[in-house]
Amino acid sequence: MIDLKACVEAVLFSSDSALSMAKLEQIFEVDTQELRLALQQLQHECQQEGRGVVLQEVAGGFQLRTRPEYAHWIMQLKRTRHMNLSRAATETLAIIAYRQPVTRAEIEALRSVDSGGIVRTLLEKDLVRVAGKKDAPGRPLIYATSTRFLEVFGLNSLEDLPSLRDFKTDELEFELEMNFEPEGGGQR
């Protein structure tokens, strides 16, 4: 009888990326129920006082990550690949995250300012992806968030985004048309 929880911990520790449930099942050849229980136990243990890592569910997988309160010490390791975003970039990313799929023109209408450069930066940082072209005059590109976005913000899926404050509105002036052609599959 193997200690599945310890095995899962070892495997997650050794992996440099989040491991999906399917991948874990394939490794351990046990059923989902058993695996889920082991993951829950491990997660619970990591929540205890005096632990430096947490088991997080990100982008549909499981990953061991350091606790936010110890970021300072990790920085001392000089492994600093800062994920810095300007205020404008965070704002634009929020618009894409909440309104996706969205065109650049729609982003600019919301922000009231040119956003081409920022969108390009977000593309380069791999936080945003091109999700296809909108079926509208000029066939503009439409943008959506990437899997990387979920990883960076520690979200399991887009449903984990905190909901935006609702405000009373008779009609939404900027109602989006949702008719677009997906290109090259959905969320990667």
Add this chain to the structure above:
Amino acid sequence: MVESAYAIKISQFEGPLDLLLHLVQKNEMDIQDIQIATITAQYLEHLKHMQAQNIDVASDFLLMAATLLYLKSRTLLPVSRVETEQDEGVDPEEELKQRLLEYQRYKEGAQKLEEFPRLFRDVFPRPPLAQDDIDLAVSSDAQTQIDISVYDLVRAFSAVMRPKPEPPVHRVNGGVINVSLGVRLLLQQLHGKERVSFQRCFTAATTRLEVVVQFVAMLELIRLQLLNFEQHSPGGMVYMYPSERIRKGSYADIEHMLDLKERLDD
């Protein structure tokens, strides 16, 4: 001076809506009953400030100014029957309010995102394997399929295109070293220090020859009573104690003494 003012102002407001929202909040107004006249005056005031600081006021800001002035003028004029009919329910003031509310929502969304524990800022996973290892690992694991876009290719290409670091040039030192140079290197190590360990005295030496020369220099300084040494336990660390002359860096003296000796040697 002007340059820095420019940077500060620009980063302060992301766009006209950002500025407008700031003014509304500053005046503790509710977006729903925004006082156009007050806001317009303050908005224009702000643009004037920007211009005074030599900021090229972007057209987005001017467009908003025009919109605000139009809205203000509408409040001043009696509502004409013709105009209301033409408008067909699209009230520009209402539209602006909606835009502001909408913008505020996303700004709050951005703040929430900002507070999330962020990868490589707050939380860290295990770093990826070295490139060679990844190449090896992938070949055995071909059944996992991921969708990639043309942007991934572009990114891969730009990684290849990144200017290659210059090949390291190996410089062979001429290696002219003598005792007085050794003394000088040693003095650098000792300068301003109360006590230096024996090992530390040799950190600057890169070759065996340099170590030897520096050791001779050390003996020379000891002979001249500029340096003392102590060992606190048998086989333990040896510590060098520079004299006050070395600590205070009166090198001229020391070099003079060395020069004298070299001349005597010749």
